[in-house]
Amino acid sequence: MSQHTAGATDDPLATADSLISDLEAASEDLDRARERVAEVGESDLQEVADAYGKLTALFDRYEEEVTGDGDFQTFIEFQGRIAELTENLSEDLRNREVFEEVDDLLQQRRLTEGDWERVRAALEPVRADVERLEEREAAREAYGDARFAVDREIDDLAERIDDLERLERLGDADLDAPTGRLRDPIETYNDAVTDAFEDFRREASARELLRFLETTGAFPLVPFRSPPADLREFVESHEVGTEPIGQLLEYADYSRSKLDHYVAEPDALKRAVATQQTYLERLDAEPLTVDWPPAEAATLRFRARELTSVVARFADETDPSVDGASEGEADDRSPLVALRAVRALPRETDYERLRDSAQARAQLGADERERLASGAVSDELEACRTAKSRLEDALETHPSL
Numbered sequence: 001m002s003q004h005t006a007g008a009t010d011d012p013l014a015t016a017d018s019l020i021s022d023l024e025a026a027s028e029d030l031d032r033a034r035e036r037v038a039e040v041g042e043s044d045l046q047e048v049a050d051a052y053g054k055l056t057a058l059f060d061r062y063e064e065e066v067t068g069d070g071d072f073q074t075f076i077e078f079q080g081r082i083a084e085l086t087e088n089l090s091e092d093l094r095n096r097e098v099f100e101e102v103d104d105l106l107q108q109r110r111l112t113e114g115d116w117e118r119v120r121a122a123l124e125p126v127r128a129d130v131e132r133l134e135e136r137e138a139a140r141e142a143y144g145d146a147r148f149a150v151d152r153e154i155d156d157l158a159e160r161i162d163d164l165e166r167l168e169r170l171g172d173a174d175l176d177a178p179t180g181r182l183r184d185p186i187e188t189y190n191d192a193v194t195d196a197f198e199d200f201r202r203e204a205s206a207r208e209l210l211r212f213l214e215t216t217g218a219f220p221l222v223p224f225r226s227p228p229a230d231l232r233e234f235v236e237s238h239e240v241g242t243e244p245i246g247q248l249l250e251y252a253d254y255s256r257s258k259l260d261h262y263v264a265e266p267d268a269l270k271r272a273v274a275t276q277q278t279y280l281e282r283l284d285a286e287p288l289t290v291d292w293p294p295a296e297a298a299t300l301r302f303r304a305r306e307l308t309s310v311v312a313r314f315a316d317e318t319d320p321s322v323d324g325a326s327e328g329e330a331d332d333r334s335p336l337v338a339l340r341a342v343r344a345l346p347r348e349t350d351y352e353r354l355r356d357s358a359q360a361r362a363q364l365g366a367d368e369r370e371r372l373a374s375g376a377v378s379d380e381l382e383a384c385r386t387a388k389s390r391l392e393d394a395l396e397t398h399p400s401l
Contacts, residue, residue, distance in 0.1 A: 012157060012380075016387035020394045026139070026146040027398050030320075033136040040132065044094045048129045051099065054085055055123075067111050082106050096254040098126050110237050135202040140401060147400060158324050164381040171372035175356035181349050182294060189338035190289040193311060196335045197285035209243040209283075212313055216287075219306040224287045228279065233256050234272035239264060245280055248273050287337075290342055293358035297346035304343035311335050325398040 037045060065071060086103040089096055101122050105115060107125040201209060209230050216224040235241030239250065240263045251259060252274040259266035273280070288307060294300055317334045344353055364372075371377045 010082070012160075012387035013128045013390075015153065016390050019146070021154055023143075023146040023150055023394055023398055026143040026353045027377055030136070030139040030143045033132070037136050039397060040094065040129065045129055045133050047090070047199070047376045048094050048126060049133055051085070051089055051093065052123075052126050054227060055082075055102070056098060058082060058085070063116065067113065067116065067302065069110075079107055091299060095125050098122060105180040115212050131159070142371055143398075144401065146396065147398065150395055154324050154388055154391050154395075157384050157391070161381065161384050161388065164377055164384065167368060167377055168381065170355060170364055171369075171377070173356040173360035174353060175357060177350075177354050177359065177362055179354050182345055182354050182358060183292060185338065185341040186292060186294060188289045188340045189335060192338045193288045193307075193315070194285040194334035196311070196315040197288060201283060203209045204244060204245060204314070205242045206235040209245055211233055213283075215313065218308055218348070221303040221306045225279070227257075228276050230270050231279075234268060238263075240264075240267065249280055251276060252277060270333045293355060293362050294345075296355070297351050300346060301343060306341060308336065308339055308343070311339060338365045 008356070021384050058078065058081055061073065061080075066075045068076045082103055089099055093099070102119050105122065106120050108115065135246060171348065189231050200212075204212075210227045213224050214232065216222050217226050235248075240251070248269070251269055254262070256266055260291070263269050288311060290300070292305075295303065315335050317336045368377075
């Protein structure tokens with residue numbers, strides 16, 4: 001359950017109003033910036049900006065070298081490039097006379113800091129034109145950021161609404177419902193599959209166990225971690241791979257000299273097993289168990305189907321060694337038998353009501369119950385829905401660029 005459902009204190013309507021206000025202000029700024037560009041004309045301003053960019057690039061390249069007692073040859077080169085730039089400007093360029101004035105100011109025998117100040121002062125009208133384009137670009141970016149903030153808040157509200165609706169559903173659950181009707185079969189299966197897997201892990205060869213784990217990769221709802229490639233290769237290619245995993249882990253703890261007496265290639269075992277000791281020690285039946293409270297009915301059915309295919313690879317329905325069990329008779333302690341009962345729960349019980357009750361008991365704390373009883377959850381849900389609707393309307397009013 002997200003932090004919102006635990007008791008959100010922020011006001012979704014106030015947040016929405018603030019974001020909408022920001023978006024409207026950004027939209028107004030963009031309109032004004034566009035009007036300032038339109039007053040002059042996009043193409044005329046862009047032509048001025050291109051010329052100004054070339055001019056300031058020359059300033060950046062030469063200013064320090066040609067100010068004061070600089071290199072004469074560099075000074076002449078700079079003046080020549082300024083003159084060439086000015087001569088190549090179109091006759092109808094907006095503020096062309098400013099560029100010509102700057103050219104005149106720079107065509108001196110010696111340039112001082114004061115000359116550069118006069119040059120920059122002369123360029124103010126050109127700079128003002130360029131700023132029209134820059135301000136419009138900045139306004140576009142601010143407008144896009146404001147829309148993004150609104151869009152992100154809509155996503156957050158959608159998640160918050162889902163959580164609150166789920167909380168309300170849990171609040172409507174029958175807390176007195178007999179959830180044992182679900183819990184008992186699930187616990188029976190979990191206990192049976194845990195015992196069966198522990199037996200399998202203890203008795204099967206490492207080769208057989210790793211082959212089993214490899215096959216589970218075809219069942220995404222049974223999340224065993226695939227065995228490391230170097231470990232699989234070792235148990236497949238060495239005789240010691242026919243011994244159980246527990247024995248291999250015990251060997252891995254032996255000293256090199258002691259291990260020499262038990263396996264043909266002690267160094268290979270150390271490399272393959274000791275380096276994967278954590279992986280092997282943590283192998284247990286958890287990926288085979290069913291969660292409590294259980295998943296929704298469709299998910300449980302799909303998972304039970306995959307679990308049946310996986311568990312059948314190491315467990316049988318019958319066990320003739322059980323006292324009183326005849327060959328071919330299903331053993332009610334078999335995980336496969338227990339799993340059939342779990343798989344039938346959505347069909348044979350009032351599953352959703354019992355599941356809702358189980359979830360409510362597990363997830364509703366004192367704070368959530370108090371908020372449900374006081375109507376705070378209902379009020380927050382209504383505010384979130386209203387805020388989300390306002391934000392969606394704002395995005396329609398102020399479309400993307």
